[in-house]
Amino acid sequence: MIWEIDDHAPEIEGLDQHGRPDPAYAESLGLITAKRGPRVGAALLEWAVAVIIALPAIIALTPVLAQVVAGGFAPEKFFARPDLVWLIIAAAVSQGLMLAYVVVQLVLHGRKGITLGKAVFGIRSVNVRTLEQPGFWRGAVVRYLIAGASFLIPLIGPVLVIALSPLFDIERRGRGWLDLAAATWFVDARRGLNPYDQKRMRIARKRVKTPEHEEQAPLPSLATPVDRDARAEYVPSARLSGGVIGAHRGGTSSPAAPQPDGAASGAMVSAVPPSLATGAAPPAAPSVPPASAPAPAPAAVAADPAASFAPPLSPAPPAVLRPATAPPAAPAAPAAPAGTRAVLILDTGERIDVRGTTLFGRAPDAAAGEGEAQLVRVADDTRSVSKTHLAVMPARRGVFAVDRASTNGSAIIRNGSETALAAGQPVELQIGDTVRFGDRTLSVEWV
Structure with missing residues (x-):
């Protein structure tokens, strides 16, 4: 006996046959890559806010650090300063605010895909595979740890890891080494679809997943042409209790006598006997032989000798218009049985x-x-x-x-x-x- 266990693994849409994210799928949803300018502006704004928060500690500790670097720092004089308490308070408050600022940035980035700068410039961070929130540990913590480690190599590390690595993205989506490590992708929520708008994302996924229904050609109209001289597409051949049976009017001419222009349609309709209009069989022709034509007058015979040898003319039998055979109807779809609800x-x-x-x-x-x-x-x-x-x-x-x-x-x-x-x-x-x-x-x- 074989037991099948459903692990309820979510199905990820938008992956190619190798399990890698497909940029074409994200583009079909309406997601647009954030440009480099807004990303740089968001980073500068966040660094500016960090500097403002650390400003009290910078002002208070800069003279002390200068003395330590110059070699003239004396611990006895430092602890004897009258403003020592204010220096400690300024440094502690600044460090506490900086810690809170960093934690809030990490939580917002991992759970909502935004930070202070990204929210101002309309940028959202998503997981490149699922197009959802990037996650706290990998999407935020790992990213910021690698960004902080790049400063161990002054100037060269931050420039190479943060500034230049997005230029080497083969997909041209601006994903640098930080994005590859955190599996993130930055999108522009102002020019394109906001990935955190669940309702619009659900509609976009359904529109891409559901194939478009091919429209069928419209059926010809049974209405009478507005123009008096227009050629009718259909002519009535019989009338039933449910409506009129229409037959297509072909290109062959009727054996009846020619009609003047503009009266073809009317002649076709008027030539239908009343029996055909009600759906009954046409009456049988009478068996009485047609009457012979009267003999020509003597004066007429004398005027035209050949007329005496002409046989009597009989009137031609009236032309009967047979109803056109309607094309076979398509098989009807299964409908509700009679007498049911x-x-x-x-x-x-x-x-x-x-x-x-x-x-x-x-x-x-x-x-x-x-x-x-x-x-x-x-x-x-x-x-x-x-x-x-x-x-x-x-x-x-x-x-x-x-x-x-x-x-x-x-x-x-x-x-x-x-x-x-x-x-x-x-x-x-x-x-x-x-x-x-x-x-x-x-x-x-x-x-």
Whole structure:
């Protein structure tokens, strides 16, 4: 027996076949790399704030440090100074504020992807693989430790590690050695998508993940042309209780007598016998032989001798217009059996009878003209479902789903493919369909 254990490992989107982050995926979401200018400005602002915090200690201890360097420092004179207490207080306060400033910077960078300078210049730091928060230890602590260690080599270390290493990024995303060690990436939240806007990131991921539905060519119109002389695309061939059966008008001419311009369409319609208009079979032609033409008058015979030898003319039988054969209809989609009612099943297992217009949402509200609608409140902690998100309306046979201009949209999952619903456009549900609205789903069955 083999036991399969699901470790609930999260699926990371945007990785190539080798497990490395794909820059094209991040670009398709709308994430833009932060430029070098704002990054330098954010760093200078943070260093300036650090200098201001350390200024009291710098002012108080600079003379002492100068004496130590010059070799004239005397401990007896230093501890006998009358302002010794103020020097100690200034140094302690400055060090305490500096420690608090560094800790706040580390926590904000690891949890929110921002620091004081990055927040001012609209920069966000994310994990380059997951495009989420970089993490406290690797994304913040490791980064600042390496940055601090670079100062052990004066001037050369900071310039090489902090300033020049981003220039060697083969992906051209400005990721230096600090970013490679911390697995971070800096994005511009002002010119592009803010990666910490969870709602917009969820919509962007769904838009990239869901394939676009190919639009089908529109069907030809059965409406009568507005122009009097325009050629009709369809002509009525029969009338039933359900409507008019239309037949395509081909390019062959009718055997009937030619009609003047502008009357072709009208002649075609008027030539249809009333029996065809009601769908009945045409009446049989009478068996009475046609009457012969009257003999020509003697004067006419004398005027035209050849007329006496002409056979009597019989009137031509009237032309009967046969109804055009309609093309075979496409196989109909599985519909609801007759005499049944629709039941909606939410992803939580809750069953809801469709007895009228049913509205789904976090706080659904019927619009004007909908009457007394059935309101179904859907719990959604991620707020992917709008207040009034989806409407399901019963029809004569089946039900229709309508998206109520929701923020995250709705879609029908049919035969493994997902098709987005246009806002305000009803779509008939078939057996086996699943409707997704936000992050919630429902299915329909007939009982």
